[in-house]
Amino acid sequence: MIISYDWIFFLLSTTVYIIVDGYFVGNFGPSDYRSMIASTVISVLLLGAILFSKKCSYYGLKKAKNAKECLYFSPLILIASLNLWDGVIECSNREVIFFVLRMINIGFIEEIICRGFLFRALEKFGTKKAMYLSSAFFGVAHIMNLFFGAKLIPTVIKIFFSTSLGYLYVTIFCKSGSLLPCIISHQLHNSLCVFDVKNKTLSTYAIPIIIISISIFYSIYINRTSERLQKSNTK
Numbered sequence: 057m058i059i060s061y062d063w064i065f066f067l068l069s070t071t072v073y074i075i076v077d078g079y080f081v082g083n084f085g086p087s088d089y090r091s092m093i094a095s096t097v098i099s100v101l102l103l104g105a106i107l108f109s110k111k112c113s114y115y116g117l118k119k120a121k122n123a124k125e126c127l128y129f130s131p132l133i134l135i136a137s138l139n140l141w142d143g144v145i146e147c148s149n150r151e152v153i154f155f156v157l158r159m160i161n162i163g164f165i166e167e168i169i170c171r172g173f174l175f176r177a178l179e180k181f182g183t184k185k186a187m188y189l190s191s192a193f194f195g196v197a198h199i200m201n202l203f204f205g206a207k208l209i210p211t212v213i214k215i216f217f218s219t220s221l222g223y224l225y226v227t228i229f230c231k232s233g234s235l236l237p238c239i240i241s242h243q244l245h246n247s248l249c250v251f252d253v254k255n256k257t258l259s260t261y262a263i264p265i266i267i268i269s270i271s272i273f274y275s276i277y278i279n280r281t282s283e284r285l286q287k288s289n290t291k
Contacts, residue, residue, distance in 0.1 A: 062177035065105065069169050073098055074200070077162075082204060087155040087250070095161035102168050115172040116235025129228070129237040130273045135221070136244035136262045139252040147250055156247045163243030170194040170222060171229050171238060187226045195219025210260055217264040218272075224271035231282050 076098060080091040106115055119131075147155075170190050178186035195218040201211050225238040 058182075060177060062173050065107050066173035066177050069098075069102055069105075069165075069173060072101075073165055073169065078200070078203070082262060085201070085262035086158060087151040089154050092154045092158040094278050095158045095165065095235065099161040099164050102165060106168070106172075108211070115168060115176065116229050116233065116238075118234055118236070120232035120234035120237060129241070132228075132237055134242035135267060135270060136241050136248065138266060139248040141263065152250055155250045159246035159250075162244045163246055164239050167225065167235055167239045167242055170197075170225050172234055177224055180203065187230065188225060191219050191225055194222035213260070213264045217267045220268045221269040224275050227275045231278050239251065259263070 060253050070089060076094050077091070080088070080094040084090045106112055112118060170193060174193060175190040178189050194217045198214045198218050201214065202208065207213075226239055226243070229235050264282065
């Protein structure tokens with residue numbers, strides 16, 4: 057059995073990401089310059105591998121097609137802003153800069169790994185299965201937060217809303233052909249959490265429910281819109 061480049065990219069990048077990022081965040085924290093540098097190195101290596109293999113378009117690093125089908129991705133803006141709904145806390149400039157830079161890298165890394173490498177690797181088993189399985193992996197992977205001091209209930213909730221959000225992202229990728237909207241939304245959502253007021257009811261319960269609802273209904277909308285266009289084009 058020959059292992060495809062998609063699987064090789066997925067397994068290698070996932071292993072490096074977990075070990076390297078986990079080490080630096082575990083020892084220095086998510087807002088430390090060393091954690092930011094480590095994530096930047098991983099991002100550069102991933103981008104370099106994609107460019108070297110000449111698969112930018114294949115992994116969605118291109119302009120979206122039929123952007124109107126996705127309402128210009130407006131719900132992604134709403135999702136990205138949710139971390140500010142429960143209020144904003146003040147942070148030092150140093151903390152914000154290094155955290156945001158790291159989150160920009162993390163958004164890129166996780167989208168390329170889950171929606172790029174893993175989805176493409178699973179696609180040979182069928183697009184639907186690939187969408188479900190890559191989304192489930194993205195959600196379950198957040199169980200790693202427990203090793204960095206996260207509490208059980210918030211982590212379980214995060215697994216559910218990350219799975220639904222992952223399904224929305226992979227739906228957008230499949231229908232638009234571009235991963236860029238997902239990467240940008242992921243980066244913004246993660247970056248803005250530095251200003252989020254922690255340990256609030258809205259942050260812990262309401263916002264995940266909102267994300268799950270938006271992800272489900274927006275995914276349904278995109279799929280139905282795409283089906284209508286396909287039918288109209290075949291007539």
